[in-house]
Structures are given as structure tokens and as C-alpha cells.
Amino acid sequence: MREIIRFAWGISSLGDFVVAMSEKGLVALEFSSMHAAMEDALRIRFPEAELERSEDDPASDCGLPLDLRGTSYEVQVWMMLREIRAGQTTSYGALAAKLGSRDPREVTAAIANNPIAVIVPCHRVIKKDGSISGYRWGVRRKRALLAREQHGVER
Numbered sequence: 420m421r422e423i424i425r426f427a428w429g430i431s432s433l434g435d436f437v438v439a440m441s442e443k444g445l446v447a448l449e450f451s452s453m454h455a456a457m458e459d460a461l462r463i464r465f466p467e468a469e470l471e472r473s474e475d476d477p478a479s480d481c482g483l484p485l486d487l488r489g490t491s492y493e494v495q496v497w498m499m500l501r502e503i504r505a506g507q508t509t510s511y512g513a514l515a516a517k518l519g520s521r522d523p524r525e526v527t528a529a530i531a532n533n534p535i536a537v538i539v540p541c542h543r544v545i546k547k548d549g550s551i552s553g554y555r556w557g558v559r560r561k562r563a564l565l566a567r568e569q570h571g572v573e574r
Contacts, residue, residue: 424465427473428443428454433560436536437461440467444484445533450556464534485539489532492518496529505568510547531555537564 424446426439435455439447446465451457461470487494499517503509509525511530518526530541536556542564546552554561 422465422468423471423532424461424468424470425473426458426461433556433563439465439470440483441486443486445535445538446486446488448536448538449534450536450560477537483538485535487539488534492525493532494528496526497535497539497545500530500533500539500541503540505540508543508545508565511544511552512547514544534560540564543568 422441424439426437429436429438434450435452435454436448436450437454438445438556439461439492441549442486447461450458458470458472464545469538487497489497496514497571499514511526514526515523520526530544531553533539533555534543536537542554545565551558551561
């Protein structure tokens, strides 16, 4: 029997997003306004799974179980990201040092592959000089997320 991954589209103040869940938990939460392209990307990412689209609004409960799928290094980085509290930031170099690596590019690559926006808060990682660098879902969203968290504003 094929694995079933259910997905649904939602709308937030940061734009359209898709949420995808396996039996184990959340496998993706990504921003995109290109629905067909994102659905194709899900099919490519999970080629052995049957994708089922739900018309229900996705749950906003951050207590959802996660089904993180990546290399062991990526998962380790993503779990570290979950330890960064809202309103706080860290640098790529600081994360690399915690992992025993001297090359922040390894951390940057793992962060770039994060499939679960906001809940795995890669937006909380900034450059050593405090400036905001790239974000898979756009620097505008990263700035907005950081500003909201620093001012205690919710969605």
C-alpha cells in the first residue's frame, strides 16, 4: 500500500501556503502562490506517495507532530532551529560552531532545504553582522516574521 500524504492550501498575511501531512506528521509547510507548480514539487519530493488534496483549511496548531525528511545532518540542524525562541536570532556561524563545524555554508545549505516554514524557524538565522540574508520564501517574509516576533505580534 502506498503512503498517503494529504495537503491543503491556506492564506495568511504572508501569502498563500501549503501544508502537507503524512501519517507520522507534518512533512511540508511552504509559501507559494503558484499552486500547480508547488503541487508538482510535492509529487517530485514524494514520488512513492499518493497525494490527496483537502479542501479544508490547514490546521494552525504548532503542536502538530513533525515528520522531518532530510539527511541526518539536515534534521539535526532543523531540530536546533526549533530551539531558537521567538524574538531571538542566531547566526549561521554560531549554529555551525554548535555542530562542531567551522563552515557555516554547511548549515546554510541545510537551512535552505528546510521544508517546513515558520514551525522550523529558519527565519531566525541571520548573518553574523546582524543583517538579514536570503530566505527560501523571500526576504520580505523573513523580515515580517522577525518583526512580528520581536514585537509580539501574531499572524
